[in-house]
Amino acid sequence: MRSPSSMMRWSAIASVSALLLLPAGLAFGQAEPSKDKPAAPAKPAAPAKPADAAKPADAKPADAAKPADAKPADAKPADAKPAAAGVKPVSFMNDVAPIFVRNCIACHNPKKPESKYVMTTFAQLAKGGKVGDGITLEPGKPDESYLLETLGPDAQPRMPYKQDPLPPEDVAILTRWVSEGAKYDGTAPTEDWTFLLRKTRKTAIPDAYPTTVPVTALQFTPDGQRIEASGYHELTTWKTADGALDGRVQGLPERTYDIAISRDSKWMATAGGDPGQYGVARLWSLEAGKPPKPVRDLAEAQDVVFAVAFSPDGQKVATAGADRAVRVHETATGKILVQIEDHADWIYDIAFSPDGKLLASASRDKTCKVFDVEKKESLVTFTGHGQTVYAVAFTPDGKQAFSAGEDNHVRFWSLDGEAKEVRQIGVFGGPVFAIAMAPDGKTLAASGADKVVRLFNPADGSTLRKLEGHGDWVYALAISPDGKTIASGSWNGEVRLWNLADGKALRTITAAPGYKPPGAQAAR
Numbered sequence: 001m002r003s004p005s006s007m008m009r010w011s012a013i014a015s016v017s018a019l020l021l022l023p024a025g026l027a028f029g030q031a032e033p034s035k036d037k038p039a040a041p042a043k044p045a046a047p048a049k050p051a052d053a054a055k056p057a058d059a060k061p062a063d064a065a066k067p068a069d070a071k072p073a074d075a076k077p078a079d080a081k082p083a084a085a086g087v088k089p090v091s092f093m094n095d096v097a098p099i100f101v102r103n104c105i106a107c108h109n110p111k112k113p114e115s116k117y118v119m120t121t122f123a124q125l126a127k128g129g130k131v132g133d134g135i136t137l138e139p140g141k142p143d144e145s146y147l148l149e150t151l152g153p154d155a156q157p158r159m160p161y162k163q164d165p166l167p168p169e170d171v172a173i174l175t176r177w178v179s180e181g182a183k184y185d186g187t188a189p190t191e192d193w194t195f196l197l198r199k200t201r202k203t204a205i206p207d208a209y210p211t212t213v214p215v216t217a218l219q220f221t222p223d224g225q226r227i228e229a230s231g232y233h234e235l236t237t238w239k240t241a242d243g244a245l246d247g248r249v250q251g252l253p254e255r256t257y258d259i260a261i262s263r264d265s266k267w268m269a270t271a272g273g274d275p276g277q278y279g280v281a282r283l284w285s286l287e288a289g290k291p292p293k294p295v296r297d298l299a300e301a302q303d304v305v306f307a308v309a310f311s312p313d314g315q316k317v318a319t320a321g322a323d324r325a326v327r328v329h330e331t332a333t334g335k336i337l338v339q340i341e342d343h344a345d346w347i348y349d350i351a352f353s354p355d356g357k358l359l360a361s362a363s364r365d366k367t368c369k370v371f372d373v374e375k376k377e378s379l380v381t382f383t384g385h386g387q388t389v390y391a392v393a394f395t396p397d398g399k400q401a402f403s404a405g406e407d408n409h410v411r412f413w414s415l416d417g418e419a420k421e422v423r424q425i426g427v428f429g430g431p432v433f434a435i436a437m438a439p440d441g442k443t444l445a446a447s448g449a450d451k452v453v454r455l456f457n458p459a460d461g462s463t464l465r466k467l468e469g470h471g472d473w474v475y476a477l478a479i480s481p482d483g484k485t486i487a488s489g490s491w492n493g494e495v496r497l498w499n500l501a502d503g504k505a506l507r508t509i510t511a512a513p514g515y516k517p518p519g520a521q522a523a524r
Contacts, residue, residue, distance in 0.1 A: 090177040092122070092184050097197050099170045100125075101277055103160045105194060109302050111323075114161075120302075123189040126182070139182040142175045195300055198253075198278050203233050205250055208514025212493025215511050217256050217272075218478040220487065222265035222286070227478065227487050229495050229511040230256035235270070235292075236511055240485065240497060243509040249292050253280055257306045258349075261286070262314035267331055268292050269317050273304030281305045281319040283334065296334045299327055307349050311356040316373070318359055320347035326361055328373055338376050342369055349391045354398040358415070362392040368403045370415060382419040384411050390433050395458060396441030402458070404432035410446050412461070425461045427454065436477040436486070443500060445486055447474035453488045455503065465503040469496060 090096065100119055106112070108119040108129075117129025117136075128136030128146065138144040150159040151171055158165065166174075177183075186193045209232065217230040221237075226246055228235045233254055237247035256272035268286055273279030279301040284292035299305055303322035310317050316337065320326045324347060328338035345365035352359055358379070359371045368382040368389050387406035394401050395412070400422060402412045410432055412423040430449030437444055437458065444458040453467035453474055467488070476489035479500065486500045489511070497506040 089180055089183070090173060092177065092182075093186050093193070093197060093200065095173050096177050097186075097193060098201075099166070099174065101194065101197065103163070103166060103170075105302070106276055107161070109194075111302065120192045120194050121190050122184045122186060122193060126189075137178065137182055140179065142178040145178050145182075148175060148178060194278060194302070198274075198280070198300075203254075205233050205248075206514070208516070209512035210515075212510060212512040212515055214475065214491045215489025215493060215495055216475050217259045217270075218476040218487050218489045218495065219259035219261055219268075220478050220480045220485075222261060222481060223288075224480040224482055224485065227495065227497075228259055228268075229489060229509075230259070230272070230476070231511065231513070235259070236513055237291075238495065238509050238511065240480075240487075243497075243507045245513055247291055248513065249284075251294065252282070253278070253304075255304070257304065258308050260308045260310050260317070262310040262317075262331070263312060264314045267295075267310065267314060267317070269298070269308040269310065269319075271305040271308040271319060271321065273301070273321075275304055278302060279304035279306075279321050279323075281308050281321075283317065283331070298329050298334055307347065307361075309350045309352055309359075311352045311373075312354060313356060316352075316356070318350050318352065320350045320361060322346045324363075326350060326359065326371065328359065338371075338373055340371055340376065340378070342371070342378050343367070348389070351393045351401075353394045354396060358394070358398070360392045360394060360401050360403075362389040362403055362405070364388045366405075368392050368401065368413075368419075370401060370419075380415060380417060380419040382411075382413045382421075384413065384419075384421045384424075385409065388431075390431070391435045393435055393437055396437065402435065402444070404435045404446055404448070406431040408432065408448075410435060410444075410456075412458075423461050425456060427463060428452075430473075433473065433475050434477040436479050438479050438500060439481065439483040443483075445477050445479065447477055447488055449473045451490070453477065453486070453498070455486075455500070467496075467498050467503050467505070469505060469508075470494060 104119055107114045108117050110118055115129040115131060118124040126137040136146045142148050149155060151166055153165060186196050213232050215229050219228045225240055226237050227240055228237055233252050235249040235256060239246045253272045254274045256270050258271040260269045265286055268284040269281060271281045280297050281299040282297050283295045285295050286292055299319040301321055301323045305319055305321035307320045315331055316328050317331045318326060318328045324341060324343045326340045327336050330337055343363040343365050345363055347361050347363045349362040350359060357373060359373050361369050366385060366387055370379045372379055385405040385407045389403050389405040392401060392403040400412050400414055402410055404410045408426060408428045408430060410425040411421055414420045414422055428448055428450055432446050432448040435446045444456045445453060447453045451470045451472060451474060455464040457464055470490045472491040474488050474490045478487045484500055486498050487495055489495050493510055493512050495509040495511045499506060
């Protein structure tokens with residue numbers, strides 16, 4: 001299940017962002033680029049699994065045509081100036097890189113090299129693009145560095161292109177860095193420093209959240225006694241018996257869009273990222289009574305990774321996201337066994353068939369596809385939604401697949417080579433972001449922008465019951481291993497637990513450690 005996110009929704013959280021500033025200058029709950037899980041939310045076009053980082057507006061390279069008036073030939077180049085006594089030199093990784101990530105990388109990366117300028121390695125950044133080739137960065141000479149020239153208020157074009165000018169403090173940092181020799185303190189100049197930045201940047205996670213954050217991913221632990229929920233650069237673990245906080249799994253990117261646990265309970269995988277900046281799918285080992293232990297990063301990307309899924313035997317784990325590729329890894333080693341690039345846009349969800357031979361995917365390109373994992377080929381493409389597809393799964397017998405999307409429907413379709421629609425459920429009042437099947441295959445749950453969790457009989461599509469109570473979009477669903485409890489997570493940070501058999505509400509958890517509602521704070 002995935003969800004997109006809209007700028008409008010994230011701006012609500014941004015209003016309290018001043019309470020917590022990140023080292024890179026980002027703020028807690030900062031508005032996210034629209035990711036689209038439905039045009040409404042992030043798992044929807046609104047938030048979540050895709051909390052969808054919005055694609056950068058068409059921007060033109062920072063090195064577009066160089067202004068005609070060149071500097072006088074007799075202008076003396078500035079000498080490299082060491083930092084003043086007692087003043088710490090500007091660090092590329094700590095001070096300069098975050099500025100480039102926020103303002104430049106979206107349009108100057110290997111997959112989108114505007115003006116043929118790539119900034120993701122220091123060697124390419126210093127060399128320049130089709131206009132600033134050879135003069136983009138002149139160490140010790142800020143007045144001769146084309147990179148700085150394009151930031152001026154009168155530059156034509158001025159960078160960032162069609163965006164607000166860089167804040168004076170950012171320009172000052174870049175200018176001082178060049179004046180001090182434009183030194184690079186990363187690893188090799190030819191390596192991608194954006195990934196290095198991700199791995200080394202530390203983000204302070206508050207003991208107590210100043211606001212709630214959208215719940216974009218949920219998963220029960222193997223024993224069903226706890227539930228993992230997406231948080232801010234972490235997963236938060238809650239006891240299902242009383243809703244008490246039981247742990248925090250940190251060291252994750254800003255948002256987590258998917259959580260998967262292998263059937264043998266040995267592994268957990270997470271997918272997420274910082275919208276528009278990077279994404280990662282990570283493998284964790286599980287041991288009863290101990291917190292998850294990170295094993296390795298399975299996939300890294302320039303934008304978020306939205307989905308992870310284990311094969312039934314746990315020997316394979318698949319990942320997919322904004323880079324439009326589906327990858328199947330060997331769980332034990334992380335080795336990529338299969339890589340398929342058959343979608344034309346972000347992939348929001350993936351699912352293995354019951355026998356593990358097939359893999360289905362849901363995409364913003366308005367299609368669902370089914371691949372043969374062993375043969376590494378596409379089998380069928382379903383186009384019935386006609387709009388973004390946010391979630392996909394297989395029926396228990398593996399004979400059909402079903403998917404949910406921005407068209408307000410859950411659709412069942414055949415796998416006989418024609419992807420023919422065999423049934424549809426259209427009782428929803430908005431985009432459908434999440435679907436989940438009970439272990440016994442007798443109950444299908446679906447939720448979305450209309451704030452309701454609905455339970456259906458998958459055999460005929462009839463409605464069994466409606467679970468109401470959420471006050472915002474419901475982006476995430478999870479059913480306990482024993483099939484007795486269903487959990488739902490919403491945009492306003494709530495996790496609700498329900499009895500699957502009769503729909504009775506069991507408890508509500510505000511999945512924000514230490515958070516005190518405004519009224520509670522005032523009463524203190």
